Amino acid sequence: MKSIAPLLFAAFAWAAPTLASAQAPAKPDLAKGQAIANQVCVACHTVDGSRGTPANPIIAGQHPEYLVKQLQEFKSGKRQNAVMAGFAATLSDEDMRNVAAFYAGREARPGAATNKDTIRLGERIYRGGIAEKSVPACAGCHGPAGSGIPSQYPRLSGQHFDYTEAQMIAFRSGARVNLQMNPIAARMSDVEIKAVSDYIAGLR
Known part of the structure; x- marks a missing residue:
């Protein structure tokens, strides 16, 4: 009876890279992230995510993993914000990774404390x-x-x-x-x- 070991090895050798590629997320596309930023995010977060309206967060230079997590929580309803929930609902996981990577690559301009008494x-x-x-x-x-x-x-x-x-x-x-x-x-x-x-x- 012929050994099935070579067949098993061949099957594993073929499946291993396939499984690895299926599990590893694609590298973020910064151009697509910038396009989303310009179409969806710019009104509240400015074109580069820095020093916009004080009620909205500065997201330039923020960790991309954190930005993705927040977008996912807005989309799922875990984090409540009517405006962000609407925007996040339109984004796929890939969109979120792309736009997060774009803003993470922007340089946040420094701010300043204003109350010398505290x-x-x-x-x-x-x-x-x-x-x-x-x-x-x-x-x-x-x-x-x-x-x-x-x-x-x-x-x-x-x-x-x-x-x-x-x-x-x-x-x-x-x-x-x-x-x-x-x-x-x-x-x-x-x-x-x-x-x-x-x-x-x-x-x-």
């Missing part, structure tokens, strides 16, 4: 937390310079004060669900949220 408080919270309230330092997850960690924590440096404050308040109320941020924001006062949000705006 800058020290904001810095203390960002770098050291609030020990008496068991609030950890923001830098522990988002980095000393606010650069974040890809796939885990977003870049914060230079983010609009208005946007950061609004998200912290949403985390505190539970309107935006995040298992890590909800209990942290819940222990922070309005003054503390404003101070750290303003400090983040000037972080670089």
Whole structure:
């Protein structure tokens, strides 16, 4: 009886690259991402994702994995925002990867803190937390310079004060669900949220 080992090896050798190519996502297409940005995102996030309306986030230079995750959550309804849900609903997973890669490649222009009376408080919270309230330092997850960690924590440096404050308040109320941020924001006062949000705006 002939051995079937050569046949099995041949079958495996043919299937292995096929399976690998099926599992590996295609490399993002920056041209397609830019086209989506210009058609869909530009009104709220500007052409390069930087320093638009303060109520909307700066997404230039943001980690692409984080941007894709947020778009997927808007589309699924896990993250609530009527405007973004409508836009995200039109995007495929490939579209999301393309547009996220495009914005991740843009350079965010630096911002500035504006409230000199709370800058020290904001810095203390960002770098050291609030020990008496068991609030950890923001830098522990988002980095000393606010650069974040890809796939885990977003870049914060230079983010609009208005946007950061609004998200912290949403985390505190539970309107935006995040298992890590909800209990942290819940222990922070309005003054503390404003101070750290303003400090983040000037972080670089």
